[in-house]
Amino acid sequence: MSTKLFTQFPKKLYLSIRPSNSNVTKKQHKTNSQSVSSKCYIPDSYPGKITLFKAKHTAITSSDPTNGWEGVAEEGLEVYNIHGAHSKILSEPSVRILAEKMKACLQSALDIDS
Structure with missing residues (x-):
């Protein structure tokens, strides 16, 4: 397609x-x-671990804190709630917090692989 x-x-x-x-x-x-x-959309399963960064404040109300990703990740799911709205998560000050959490996750993944 x-x-x-x-x-x-x-x-x-x-x-x-x-x-x-x-x-x-x-x-x-x-x-x-x-x-x-x-x-x-129905996602396929993913053989690894998924790290989800999501805005704490959203217009969409969901009873699922994983936004449907829990069943996709075969090795688990790690969720980080970033302070701010979805539309503002890439603006200060939220983007700084997001960057720090992403950096820590990437460093952790590199440490595990070595």
């Missing part, structure tokens, strides 16, 4: 099911398309 077809499918699916008189912005179309595609 081509990449273009894969990326266009959620948008076409959303456009086919939304009300025809809907006055939705392009940004809302993109968000809704991503929502549809994320609900359709």
Whole structure:
């Protein structure tokens, strides 16, 4: 399947099911398309360990603190909650905290492999 077809499918699916008189912005179309595609996506299992960095503050409420990654990682999942909102996690001061945690995780992985 081509990449273009894969990326266009959620948008076409959303456009086919939304009300025809809907006055939705392009940004809302993109968000809704991503929502549809994320609900359709089923990840394969991963043979290693997964480290998940996620924002503490999010508009999406989920009863699953792992965001569905627990069943994917065959060797376990490590979750780091970064203070801040998802849209701001790559801005100061959150990005500094994220960088420190990522650096520690990478160093730990290097120590284990050597």
